[in-house]
Each structure stands twice: as C-alpha cells, then as structure tokens.
Amino acid sequence: MHVPDGFIDVPVSVAAGVVAAGAVAVSLRGARRELDERTAPLAGLVAAFIFAVQMLNFPVAAGTSGHLLGGALAAILVGPYTGVLCVSVVLLMQGILFADGGLTALGVNITVMAVVTTVVSYTLFRGLVKVLPRTRRSVTVSTFVAALVSVPAAALAFTGIYAVGGTTDVPIGKVLTAMVGxxxxxxxxxxxxxxxxxxxxIAVRPDLVHGARGLTAPLKLRVGGELVDAAPAAVPVAAAVAGTGTGAGTGAGPGTPAAARSPRRLWATGLVTALVLAGFVSFYASADPDGLEKVAADHGIDRKTEEHASADSPLADYGVEDISDARLSGGLAGVIGVGATVAVGSGVFWAVRRRRHGNAVSPSTGSAVGGNA
Incomplete structure (x- = not known):
C-alpha cells in the first residue's frame, strides 16, 4: 500500500506530513516508557523483520497480491508508540534507498501504514484481551483479529485522504469498495x-512481548506462614501462562528468571530469519501488483504518478545496480535493506531509551519497565 508521488496533491500531502510528524513526536515520547535495555534491540529487530516480510508479496486474487503492513505486529510485540516508530523507520528506508513509496507522500504513508494500523490494531487488541480469558490462546486470537481489521482500516484511511486530495477525478465510491474489498x-x-x-x-520469551504483559501475575512469597504478593519487581510468570516454563528454549538455567535472561539468542534468531526471508525467500514472492497498485490501475488513480526522487538509487526497485542476475541482485538488495533497517532502527531506539530520566528500574530486578501504554 505504498503511495507513490503524484497520487495526492501538495496541500493534502503537506497536511499529512504534519500529522505524521506529530504522531512520530508523540511516539518518541511514549516509546521512552516502553523501551528498556532488553526491548530496545528487539524494536530494531522488529523493524528489520517487517522490512523483510514486506518483500514477500502473496497472491490474494486474480492478478493481485498483498504484503504485510506490520503495524499490528510491531504494536503487540514492542508497544504502540514504539510500533509507530518501527513502521516509520521501515517506510523511510524503503523510500530513500529503494524508491518504494513516494518521498512527497511519506507523510501519507506514515499516517496510513504506521499510525492508523498501529492505533486501530492495538486498541482492538487491548479491548479483546481484557474481555477474553487470560491465556496464550486469547493473545493469539486477539492478535489475529486486530491485524485483520488494521488492513482494511488503512485502506479506508487512504480512500479518505484521496477523496480530499486526489489528483484525478474518479468515483470515490468505487475506489472505496475496491480498496476495502x-x-x-x-x-x-x-x-x-x-x-x-x-x-x-510468546512461546520462547513471553516476557518480551509488550501485549502479553497484562498476563503477568505477582510472585507469591510465604511470610509467617501466609502467602503474600512480592514486590512489583517480582519475576513475570507469563511463561507459565504460555506453558513454556522458566528458562525454556533460551539456554538459561531452569532457575533463571525470564526478565533476567538476555534476549540475545532471540535477537540473533530473528535477524537470521529476516535475512533469509529478504535474501532468499523474497525471490519467490508474487510479482502481481499489490492491492493499491491494482486498484489504482483499474480506476485511473495512477494517471498522474510522478517519477520517484530516488529512482536512480543503486538499490531502486529492490535490486542492486549493475548485477544482472535477478536472484542475486534482489537477494543482495534485501540483505542490505535488512542490515540498514536494523542498524538505523536500533540506533533510534537506543537513543530513545537513553533519554529516559532514570525513572525505570533495572530489568535485572525483574520489573516490567514501561508497562502497558
């Protein structure tokens, strides 16, 4: 759903840019409460993973494909404010390096693909987990529904923006039906x-999933023959809710608290997965136009599309310039994109975490820093 240059007129593009800048500013402040020493690197990984999976277009109808937007995934894994930043970093890297999504339309893309998807999905997710039983299955079901709804919500948001600032005169009712459908x-x-x-x-590190923090319970201590709640810094027991047990699948000893274990193994596994997806699996992605491209072509929205400002980038269209082998060119571009995204994303989130003013408890104490936003 990357909106190219020329779809939306200048005044509305500027207005969307202001909205996007405001949302990013608010998210930078909110992310300070969500990020700590363990989750800041994970946020950079989430951005890189979203970049990789967005390269994997999957067929959805005759001549049409789709790809992950990622707002729901980022919000549930690392928090809604951090989620907005994750998707924004991905969109920025795609626009600058790969000529994917117009630079003048960056505000529109951030508003639609980062802000709308994250706000809609996380609001719905939190509502569902509050009314459903406190189990791992409830988190999975809530995640599925929230992610499902977030995509047509983004399509609806784009249609609204196009109705106000579209550069071609097309029947908005038909566009709305096609986009949402x-x-x-x-x-x-x-x-x-x-x-x-x-x-x-959740199966291996439930303590690192922002959306599962509401499933934690206080540690009970026996004092004077009675069970009492431990201090708030008690060990999270989301692992027990997830049915994995303490230390499962992490290389830590059976007595190691989940919050005290390093996320290094999860980070390395996730990074390797992202590299494989972008560097190898992406070659087999569908070549059909995605939902927005198909609707734009069918209804004439793309008649005034402008050439991308980064069209001469050596990585434009997810290929490396001067490499003729399509598999090698695309795979190398994907690997470069994952590396660049994880580097930029990790740097941003590390800087955000560093700006916290000493109001967070060290994760080694087991405290759930950041809480639910």
Whole structure:
C-alpha cells in the first residue's frame, strides 16, 4: 500500500506530513516508557523483520497480491508508540534507498501504514484481551483479529485522504469498495503472519512481548506462614501462562528468571530469519501488483504518478545496480535493506531509551519497565 508521488496533491500531502510528524513526536515520547535495555534491540529487530516480510508479496486474487503492513505486529510485540516508530523507520528506508513509496507522500504513508494500523490494531487488541480469558490462546486470537481489521482500516484511511486530495477525478465510491474489498483479503494474510510471529515469540520469551504483559501475575512469597504478593519487581510468570516454563528454549538455567535472561539468542534468531526471508525467500514472492497498485490501475488513480526522487538509487526497485542476475541482485538488495533497517532502527531506539530520566528500574530486578501504554 505504498503511495507513490503524484497520487495526492501538495496541500493534502503537506497536511499529512504534519500529522505524521506529530504522531512520530508523540511516539518518541511514549516509546521512552516502553523501551528498556532488553526491548530496545528487539524494536530494531522488529523493524528489520517487517522490512523483510514486506518483500514477500502473496497472491490474494486474480492478478493481485498483498504484503504485510506490520503495524499490528510491531504494536503487540514492542508497544504502540514504539510500533509507530518501527513502521516509520521501515517506510523511510524503503523510500530513500529503494524508491518504494513516494518521498512527497511519506507523510501519507506514515499516517496510513504506521499510525492508523498501529492505533486501530492495538486498541482492538487491548479491548479483546481484557474481555477474553487470560491465556496464550486469547493473545493469539486477539492478535489475529486486530491485524485483520488494521488492513482494511488503512485502506479506508487512504480512500479518505484521496477523496480530499486526489489528483484525478474518479468515483470515490468505487475506489472505496475496491480498496476495502481487496484489503480485507490482504488482511487475512496479515493476520496469519502476525499471529504466527507473536505466538512464536510468546512461546520462547513471553516476557518480551509488550501485549502479553497484562498476563503477568505477582510472585507469591510465604511470610509467617501466609502467602503474600512480592514486590512489583517480582519475576513475570507469563511463561507459565504460555506453558513454556522458566528458562525454556533460551539456554538459561531452569532457575533463571525470564526478565533476567538476555534476549540475545532471540535477537540473533530473528535477524537470521529476516535475512533469509529478504535474501532468499523474497525471490519467490508474487510479482502481481499489490492491492493499491491494482486498484489504482483499474480506476485511473495512477494517471498522474510522478517519477520517484530516488529512482536512480543503486538499490531502486529492490535490486542492486549493475548485477544482472535477478536472484542475486534482489537477494543482495534485501540483505542490505535488512542490515540498514536494523542498524538505523536500533540506533533510534537506543537513543530513545537513553533519554529516559532514570525513572525505570533495572530489568535485572525483574520489573516490567514501561508497562502497558
């Protein structure tokens, strides 16, 4: 759903840029409460993973494909404010390095793909987990529904923006029907990918999943023959809720508290997975146009599309300039993109975490820093 230059007129693009800048500013402040020494590196990894999976277009209808937007995935894994920043970093890297998504339309893309998807999905997710039983299955079901709804919500938001600032005169009712219809199908793929990814992380490190923090319970201590709640810095027991047990699958000893274990193994596994997806699996992605491209071509939205400002980038269109072998060129571009995204994203999130003013307890004490936003 990357909006190119020329779809939206200048005044509305500027207005969307102001909205996006405001959302990023608010998210930078909010992310300070969500990030700590363990989750800041994970946020950079989430951005890189979203970049990689967005290269994997999957077929959804005759001649149409879709790809992950990632707002729900980022919000549930690392928090809604950090989630907005994750997707924004991905969109920035795609626009500058790969000529994917217009630079004048960057504000529109951040508003639609980062802000709308994150706000809608996380609001729905939190509402569902509050009314459903406090189990791992409830988190997975809530994740699936939230991710599914976030995609047509983004399509609806784009249609609204186009109705105000579109550069071609097209029947908005037909555009709305086409956009929401095809993105409902894409939303199913988004939901499956998001639920599987969140479920996989919960299975091994539930303490690192922002959306599962509400499933933690206080540690009980026996004092004078009575059970009492331990201090707030008690060890999270989300692992017990997830059915994995303490230390499962992490290389830590059976007595190691989950919050005290390093996320290094999870980070390394995630990075390798992202590199494989972008560097190898992406070659087999669908070549059909995505939902927005298909609707734009069918309804004439793309008649005034402008050439991308980064069209002469050596990585434009996800290929490396002067490398003729398509598999090698695309794979190398994907690897470069993952590396650049994880580097920029990790740097941003590390800087955000450093700006905290000493109001967070060290994670070695087991405290759930940041809490639910």
């Amino acid at each position: 095809v993105h409902l199908l894409i939303g199913i793929g988004e939901a499956v990918i998001t639920a599987l990814t969140v479920g996989a992380v």
